[in-house]
Amino acid sequence: MPKRNDLEQKALHYVVNTGYQGVLQSDLWRELGASSREGSRVSIKLEEKGLIRREKELQEGRWTYRLYPKRLPASIETIIDCPCLLCPDNARCDPTTAISPKSCPRLTDWILNLGKEAPASTQAPSLAATPDMPEVDPDAESLDT
Numbered sequence: 001m002p003k004r005n006d007l008e009q010k011a012l013h014y015v016v017n018t019g020y021q022g023v024l025q026s027d028l029w030r031e032l033g034a035s036s037r038e039g040s041r042v043s044i045k046l047e048e049k050g051l052i053r054r055e056k057e058l059q060e061g062r063w064t065y066r067l068y069p070k071r072l073p074a075s076i077e078t079i080i081d082c083p084c085l086l087c088p089d090n091a092r093c094d095p096t097t098a099i100s101p102k103s104c105p106r107l108t109d110w111i112l113n114l115g116k117e118a119p120a121s122t123q124a125p126s127l128a129a130t131p132d133m134p135e136v137d138p139d140a141e142s143l144d145t
Contacts, residue, residue, distance in 0.1 A: 007034060011042045015052050015067045022068040024059060043067055083110050 010032055015023055029039025043065065046052045054065040083106040084090060089099045101107055 007032060007038065007042050008045060011039075012046055012051055012069075015046070016069040016072060018067075018069070019072060020068070022055075022066040024057070025054070025065040025067055026059070028067060081110065083107055 011028060014028060014031060025039060025043050026036070028043065029036055032039065032042075034042070043052070043054060046067075047054050051070055053068050053070060055068065057064055057066045079085070083104075084093070084101070087093065087106070092099045093101060093104070095102055
């Protein structure tokens with residue numbers, strides 16, 4: 001049986017590589033070649049360290065947990081289309097001058113379009129898809145009236 005720290009590192013690496021879709025805890029311990037008890041302990045330990053989050057999920061009639069990374073590694077893909085990289089005014093651009101990121105229409109448009117063009121694999125899961133969240137009735141009375 002591998003050392004616990006080695007197992008934790010492998011588990012964290014595997015969970016991070018699954019991205020926003022997460023991985024079932026039962027699939028994780030099978031992938032790592034660990035027992036379900038050891039897999040559960042490692043998952044709890046990673047959650048206590050604040051590295052992952054666990055959400056209870058019913059899978060094929062059995063309760064298990066889906067593990068999600070709290071942070072994903074940075075990727076060049078997130079800024080590859082930034083207009084600043086190829087901007088002809090880049091050398092003169094400064095927050096204290098007339099040509100500034102504060103007033104740049106190209107940068108503003110790019111930032112506003114980031115959420116619209118994000119590929120599905122990099123988007124966070126919506127809260128509406130969370131099974132534990134109650135549905136919100138748009139016709140219900142507001143509490144602050």
